[in-house]
Structures are given as structure tokens and as C-alpha cells.
Amino acid sequence: MNNQIYRVLSRLFLVITLVVAFQLPVLAQEQRFPKPEFETGYEQPDVIQPVSRSPFMEYVDLFVLIAVISVVTWLALYKRSRKGIFWMSLFSLAYFGFYREGCICPVGSLQNIVLAIFDPTYALPITVLLFFLVPLVFSLFFGRTFCAGVCPLGAIQDIVAFRPIELPKWLQKVLGLIPFLYLGLAVLYAATGTDFLICRYDPFVGIFRFDAQFEMLLLGGFLLLIGVFVARPYCRFLCPYGVLLGWMSTFSKKHLSITPAECIQCKLCTNSCPYGAINEPVAETGSRRTGVKTLMNYLMIIPFWVVLGGLAGSALHMPLAKFNPTVYLAEQMVEHPEVTQDLDNIDVQTFLQSGESLDQFVLRAEEIISKFYWGGWILGAFMGLVIGITLVRLSTHRERKDYEPDKTHCLSCGRCMDYCPVKKPE
Amino acid sequence: MDRKTVKNSGSSRRDFIQKGMRLTLGLGLAGVAGIASLNAGRENHVWQIDPFKCVRCGRCADYCVLTPSAVKCFHSYDLCGYCDLCGGYLKPDANELGTAAENQLCPTAAIKRKFVEEPYFEYDIDHELCIGCGKCAEGCTAFGNGSLHLQVSHEFCVNCNQCAIARVCPADAFSLVPASEPYNIKGSFTAEGDEIVF
Numbered sequence: 001m002n003n004q005i006y007r008v009l010s011r012l013f014l015v016i017t018l019v020v021a022f023q024l025p026v027l028a029q030e031q032r033f034p035k036p037e038f039e040t041g042y043e044q045p046d047v048i049q050p051v052s053r054s055p056f057m058e059y060v061d062l063f064v065l066i067a068v069i070s071v072v073t074w075l076a077l078y079k080r081s082r083k084g085i086f087w088m089s090l091f092s093l094a095y096f097g098f099y100r101e102g103c104i105c106p107v108g109s110l111q112n113i114v115l116a117i118f119d120p121t122y123a124l125p126i127t128v129l130l131f132f133l134v135p136l137v138f139s140l141f142f143g144r145t146f147c148a149g150v151c152p153l154g155a156i157q158d159i160v161a162f163r164p165i166e167l168p169k170w171l172q173k174v175l176g177l178i179p180f181l182y183l184g185l186a187v188l189y190a191a192t193g194t195d196f197l198i199c200r201y202d203p204f205v206g207i208f209r210f211d212a213q214f215e216m217l218l219l220g221g222f223l224l225l226i227g228v229f230v231a232r233p234y235c236r237f238l239c240p241y242g243v244l245l246g247w248m249s250t251f252s253k254k255h256l257s258i259t260p261a262e263c264i265q266c267k268l269c270t271n272s273c274p275y276g277a278i279n280e281p282v283a284e285t286g287s288r289r290t291g292v293k294t295l296m297n298y299l300m301i302i303p304f305w306v307v308l309g310g311l312a313g314s315a316l317h318m319p320l321a322k323f324n325p326t327v328y329l330a331e332q333m334v335e336h337p338e339v340t341q342d343l344d345n346i347d348v349q350t351f352l353q354s355g356e357s358l359d360q361f362v363l364r365a366e367e368i369i370s371k372f373y374w375g376g377w378i379l380g381a382f383m384g385l386v387i388g389i390t391l392v393r394l395s396t397h398r399e400r401k402d403y404e405p406d407k408t409h410c411l412s413c414g415r416c417m418d419y420c421p422v423k424k425p426e
Numbered sequence: 427m428d429r430k431t432v433k434n435s436g437s438s439r440r441d442f443i444q445k446g447m448r449l450t451l452g453l454g455l456a457g458v459a460g461i462a463s464l465n466a467g468r469e470n471h472v473w474q475i476d477p478f479k480c481v482r483c484g485r486c487a488d489y490c491v492l493t494p495s496a497v498k499c500f501h502s503y504d505l506c507g508y509c510d511l512c513g514g515y516l517k518p519d520a521n522e523l524g525t526a527a528e529n530q531l532c533p534t535a536a537i538k539r540k541f542v543e544e545p546y547f548e549y550d551i552d553h554e555l556c557i558g559c560g561k562c563a564e565g566c567t568a569f570g571n572g573s574l575h576l577q578v579s580h581e582f583c584v585n586c587n588q589c590a591i592a593r594v595c596p597a598d599a600f601s602l603v604p605a606s607e608p609y610n611i612k613g614s615f616t617a618e619g620d621e622i623v624f
Contacts, residue, residue, distance in 0.1 A: 032571055033507025040543045044503045048553070049609050050581030055470050101584060108587055113458065116465040123602070124466040133459055140452055196588035211493050248455075251447040325593070346483045350596035353481065 058127040061096075061104055065150065066134055068092055072149035073142045075414070076256045080424070082414040088149035089158055097152030102205035104128065106135045106146070107153065107241040108198045110183075111190035118191040135241075139248035143255040143405075146245060147235060148412040153204050154235050158413065160224050161231035164274030172276055173390060175237040176409075180386045183240035184379040185320075192371050194324040198240060231274035235411065246408045255407050258416045260424035263402035270403065272419040277409040284399035295396050302388035306381045313380020314373055321372035330365035333358060471602035473589045477575035477612050479599035482560035482567065486576055489591045490558070496582035497558030497591065499536070499551045504613040505573035508546035513569025514562035515539055515549055531561050553579055575612050 068088060075084040096105065109132040116124035135146035147154050167175075186197045199205075203220040206212025212220075226233050235242055249255070258269050258278070269278060284291075321327045329347050332339055339348050351361065405416070475486075475497070486497035510523050515537050520529040525539050536555035540548040551574075558576060566574040578600075592600035603610070 031505065031507070033509055035504070035506065036508050036546050038543060038546070042542050042546075042548075045548075045550070047500060047502060047611050048551075049500075049611065050553070050579055052472060052580030052583065052585070052605065052608060055605060058470075103584060103586065112587060113462045116462040117458070120465060122465055123469065123471050124462055125470045126463075126466050129459060129463055129466045132462075133455070136455055140448060140455070195593060199587045200590075209491070212491070248451055251444050251451055253448060346481075346485070347596040350481050350483065354597070 058104070058125070061100065062127050062130055062134075064095060065106075065131065068095075069135065069138050069146055069150050072412075073138060073145040076145050076148055076412045077142055077254060080260060080414070080417050082418050085149045085412075085414045086158075089155040092150050093152050093155035093159075095152075096150070097156060097204075097208045102152060102202065102208040103199075104131055105152070106131045107151070107239060108196065108202070110241055110244065111186055111196045111198055114187050114190040115193065119193055136244060136248050139245045139252060141253045143249045143252045143407060143410060143412050144242075144245045145256075145412045147242065148414065151235075152208065153202070153239070154232060154411065156204055156207065157224065157227045157232040157234060160227045161274050162228050164231040165229050166276055167230060169276075172236075173394065177383075177386065177390065178237050179240055179243045181383060182238055183243045184382050186240050188320070188372070188375045188379050189323065192324065192368060192375060194368075203234060232411065236275060236409070249410070250408045252407060256405060256410065256412045256414065256417070258403055258405060259420045259422045260417075261422050263404075264422060265402070266421060267403070268421060269416045269419045272416040273405075273410075274415065275409060275411055275413075277406040277411065278416060279400060279404050279406050281402060282397050282400045284397065291396070295392065298388075298392040298395055302385065302392070305384035305388035305391075307384070309380035309382070309384025309387070310377045311380065313376040313378070313383070315376075316380075317369065317372040317376035320376055321369045324365075324368050324372075326361075327365045327368050327372075330358075330362050334362060470605040472580060472585050472605050472608050473578050473583060473592065473600055474603040474608060474610050475576055475578055476599045476601065476610055477572075477577070477615070479597045480560075480563075480576055481597045481599075482564040482576065483596055484559050484561070485594050485596070486591050487557045487559040489594050491586060491590050492582060492584065494556070495558040495591070496579055496584070497576050498553045498556045498579040498582070499558070499560070499562055499574055500577040500579075500609070500611060501549060501551055502573045502575065502611055502613040503548075505571045506549065507571050507573075508542060508548060509570060510545045510547055512539070512547065512549060512566070514566030514574040516565075518565075518569075531565055533557070533559065533561065537562060549574070553581065573612065577609055577611070580608050 068091065072085055072088050075081050075088065096102070104127065109128050112122075112124055112128045113132050115122050116129075135150065138145055149155070182197075189195045189197050201216070201219075203216065203223050206216045207220050223233055265281070270280065272278075322331065325347075329351065333348065333351075339345055340352060343349060405412075487495050490496050515531060516523065516529050517531050522529060527535065530537070534555045534557055536552045536557075538550045538552060540550065542548050560576050563572075563574045563576050566572055589600055609615075
């Protein structure tokens with residue numbers, strides 16, 4: 001009897017020991033060395049958790065944006081003061097550029113908007129939405145006054161435009177297509193959650209911060225150097241946000257005018273614009289009917305451009321997708337299985353540690369690639385449309401009597417106003 | 427002549443197109459803003475590291491747009507064993523358990539070692555010196571409790587649209603967290619699915 005009880009007890013003891021023994025390592029994994037019991041009345045300090053810049057300051061930025069753009073609009077359209085616009089742009093360069101170090105900026109905000117549309121989990125700050133909207137709404141009513149005196153990227157180029165030369169019209173048109181491509185790529189990469197291209201390749205943010213990768217500082221310096229002769233190269237031939245502003249400004253309700261009253265065709269303003277954004281008078285030639293016919297012909301070709309662009313874009317989807325880190329890594333591991341042996345390849349080693357199977361990973365990459373396939377179609381079709389419309393605009397002439405700013409490309413800097421000899425009627 | 431009275435004249439047609447396009451663009455803009463604003467108005471978010479995903483690869487020190495990086499070492503005192511032989515403070519081949527420079531693992535001597543009582547030491551991080559290389563976090567995780575870990579310090583972080591480190595993080599450890607709870611401090615923050623163990 002006693003023996004039996006002893007055996008049961010000993011077995012129970014064994015079970016308890018085993019349970020405790022197996023339980024212990026689980027706890028020990030968390031705490032190899034348990035926190036000591038201090039005897040000297042030591043008080044443990046709190047973990048330092050520094051707070052970030054108050055979110056209230058973002059509303060200050062927004063207020064400054066609205067205030068500055070309102071003042072610049074007033075200066076450009078009503079006060080007609082180039083000097084005023086110049087000083088405002090210097091202020092913007094100091095505030096949005098050097099003080100805020102180039103962030104938050106409307107140019108980059110368009111990617112947040114795209115990401116918010118395509119990724120429902122992304123929380124879009126309300127200030128970023130307004131930073132995107134305010135300059136566009138102003139542009140829809142008053143032209144690109146944002147470019148004139150608010151954008152720090154524009155301001156830094158504007159002050160170095162010492163010796164602007166006029167580029168041939170064809171070159172301006174060809175280079176003018178780049179911003180559309182840049183916009184399309186920025187939207188594609190933001191929509192697929194791959195990257196924020198505009199921020200990554202912002203050439204001047206490094207100058208604002210006095211700190212960047214060497215290549216980016218080099219690019220910024222190079223653009224500023226070119227900017228001495230080709231005024232505001234980034235704004236005219238790269239800026240993707242400028243495309244949107246241009247669309248708005250083309251159909252703006254009001255716009256800066258060169259002359260305060262009637263144009264007297266004196267031609268004094270023709271050389272004043274460093275951006276080639278003054279349209280000269282054009283006489284309507286030929287009969288109206290042939291003009292309409294040519295226009296119709298060019299419009300008919302647009303679908304052809306769209307399909308051609310779409311085909312080209314979809315054909316390029318693989319090289320485009322390789323910019324995505326997941327796609328890149330999956331491709332590397334499938335094409336070159338030997339990389340798994342490379343202990344210095346942090347990405348591969350981390351993936352191997354993560355426990356995800358290669359098949360799962362490849363499946364994930366293929367999902368992204370299919371997004372790029374359709375994105376490539378849309379991007380290509382968009383570029384085809386842009387080329388088609390550019391050709392239409394090149395081949396149609398609108399009768400124009402006076403010297404007028406080209407509302408799409410005019411940056412509302414106001415240089416031309418100083419050249420106009422006509423005085424404002426009292 | 428008043429434009430509006432003349433039907434089908436060039437300028438009234440242009441006016442019509444201008445107005446129509448303006449309205450279209452305005453509505454398009456409102457539409458885009460409307461769709462985007464479905465995701466807006468919520469709390470602001472900031473970048474932060476999940477310390478349980480972090481593999482301490484060292485890229486945080488190199489890829490931040492700031493120099494030195496906004497990623498710093500944070501010390502969860504709750505988890506610390508206050509060891510004399512600290513894997514995060516001392517090099518594995520240290521000559522002695524002391525504060526001499528040649529013994530320290532930290533390349534910038536950002537960890538301060540303070541005697542508490544025999545045989546325990548407190549370790550504090552000087553964020554002005556820390557460069558976020560994660561060497562100490564790796565040492566502490568490999569040999570100790572893992573109380574030293576990397577976090578984005580919001581004293582320095584400029585909260586870029588797309589964090590430059592997040593793009594290259596091999597472990598996908600960066601994510602946007604609500605600004606009201608901007609830190610994932612080990613101890614109070616736990617790995618997904620784990621319960622707090624004390």
C-alpha cells in the first residue's frame with residue numbers, strides 16, 4: 001500500500017518537475033538574466049521617449065502656405081510688383097526651404113494622395129491633403145502663383161537665373177514631355193507602394209538640409225549651374241506637380257497679364273521672359289475649313305498614340321517592377337539560387353530567417369508584377385495621349401492679337417510686367 | 427459688341443470651353459480630394475521600428491536622410507539584467523569589465539555605464555552620440571535579455587513621406603504608428619501574438 005502511494009507520488013513529482021522544467025526555458029527566453037532585487041534603494045529611471053514636433057506646427061505651416069500664396073497672388077495680379085514677388089519667394093525659400101528643410105511640400109504631397117487612394121490602410125494627414133489642394137485651387141483661379149513665390153524649389157532656381165538663354169521651341173516641347181513621364185512614374189510607384197520617387201530624387205532638399213547623398217548634392221548643384229543659363233530647369237522640364245498646376249492654370253479664371261491695360265504691340269516684353277512663356281501675336285492663315293480638317297486628322301491619330309504607348313508601357317513592366325524591393329529580391333533568388341549561400345547578403349539572409357517559403361514570396365512578387373503590368377499599360381497610354389495632344393497643339397494655331405502669357409507654362413514671376421511701358425489707368 | 431449677344435462667335439465659344447474645362451478640372455480635383463479624404467482626418471502617423479522584427483543589420487545608421495541617423499538605441503530598464511558582463515556594452519574580446527575605450531562595443535561611446543551596487547551596473551544611452559548602428563542591440567540580444575533595442579527617436583526624425591531606411595530595411599520592421607503612441611519600447615510593446623512575461 002505504502003509502496004503504491006510512494007510510486008504515485010513520485011510519478012506526480014516527476015510530472016511536476018518535467019512541467020516546470022519545460023516551462024522554465026520559455027520564461028528564460030524572455031529574461032536570460034532576471035532583473036536583480038536591489039538592496040540599496042536604487043530607483044530605475046524611466047525610458048527616455050522624446051516627443052516629436054507638435055502636430056500643431058503643421059497647421060502653422062498650412063497657415064503660412066495660404067498666407068504666402070494669397071499675398072503672392074495679390075502681388076502678381078493686382079499690385080503688379082515683381083519686386084514684391086521676389087521678396088516673397090526669398091521668404092518661402094527661407095521658411096519652406098531652409099527652416100522646414102523642404103518638407104512638407106505640395107510637389108511631394110501628390111504621392112501621398114495617390115497612396116491614400118490606392119492603399120486604404122494608409123492614413124493621410126489632413127494637412128498634407130490641404131498642401132496638395134491649396135496651390136491647385138489657387139492655380140485654377142489665378143494661375144501658377146504658387147510657382148512664382150511659394151515653392152522653395154522654384155525660388156532657389158529663380159535667384160540663380162542670371163543669364164537666361166532662349167531654348168529652341170522644339171527643344172522646349174520635347175523636354176516639356178519629361179514632367180509628364182515623371183508624373184506618371186511617380187503615380188505608378190506611389191500607387192504600387194514601391195517608393196516615393198519625387199521625394200527620393202528631389203535635387204534641392206539636400207541643399208536645404210546641408211546634408212544628403214553626394215550624388216544628390218551633385219545633381220542639385222548641376223541643376224543650379226544649368227539654371228544660370230536655362231532658367232528654372234527643374235520647374236520646366238522635370239517638376240511633376242507643375243503638370244497639374246499647368247492644367248489648372250491653362251483654364252484659370254484670372255491670370256497675370258503682361259500689360260495693365262491695352263497692349264500696344266511694342267515688343268518690349270518679348271525678351272523679358274526667361275521661361276519662353278510669352279505667346280506672340282499670330283495671324284490666322286488659310287481658310288477655317290482646312291484648319292478644322294487638319295485638327296480633326298490629328299485628333300484621329302490620338303487613339304493610335306494611346307494604344308502604341310500602352311503597348312510600350314506594358315512591355316516595359318518588368319524593368320519597371322524591378323525597382324520594387326520584393327520583386328527584385330524574389331527575382332534574384334529565383335534566377336541566382338546561389339545568393340542564398342552569400343552570408344553577407346543581408347536581404348537574402350533576413351528573408352531566410354523570416355520563415356516565409358520562397359513559393360509564397362514569389363507569389364507575393366508576382367502580385368506586384370501584375371500591378372505593374374496594368375500600371376504600365378495606363379502609364380504608356382497616358383504618355384501616348386500626352387504626345388498626341390502635344391502634336392495637336394503644335395499643329396493648330398489660334399489667332400492672337402496681343403502679347404500674352406502662355407497660361408500653361410507661365411510661372412507668374414512677373415518679370416514681364418516691369419518691361420511694359422503702358423501705365424495702369426487711374 | 428457684347429459677346430454674349432453674338433451667337434457662335436469665336437470668343438464666346440472659347441469662353442464656353444474655358445468655363446467648361448475649369449468646371450471639369452475643379453470637379454476632378456474635388457473628386458480626387460474626396461476619394462483621398464476617405465483616408466484622411468484620422469490621427470497623424472509617424473515612423474517606428476518593431477523591435478521584434480528588427481534584425482539589427484546596421485543599415486539604420488547609413489540610410490537615414492539625417493546624419494547622424496534619427497534611429498537611436500533605446501533601453502528598456504524593465505528587461506535589463508544590470509549585468510557586469512554586458513553583451514551590449516563590452517566587446518566580446520574585451521580585456522576587462524571596465525569603461526576603457528578599447529573595451530567598449532559602441533563606436534561612439536554613447537552608452538554610459540554606472541555602478542549601482544555589487545555586481546550590478548546601469549546602462550544609459552546618450553542620444554546625442556548614438557548613431558543607430560545597432561551593434562549594442564545585437565550584442566544585448568545575442569548574449570543578454572535584448573533590453574537594448576533600436577527605435578526611431580522623434581526628437582530627431584523629420585518624418586519623411588517615405589522613410590529612406592524603411593525602403594532598405596531587410597526585415598520590413600518599419601511601419602507608421604499613431605503619433606499618440608510613437609514608440610514600441612520593448613517590455614510594454616510585445617511581439618505579435620506574445621503575452622507580456624514578467
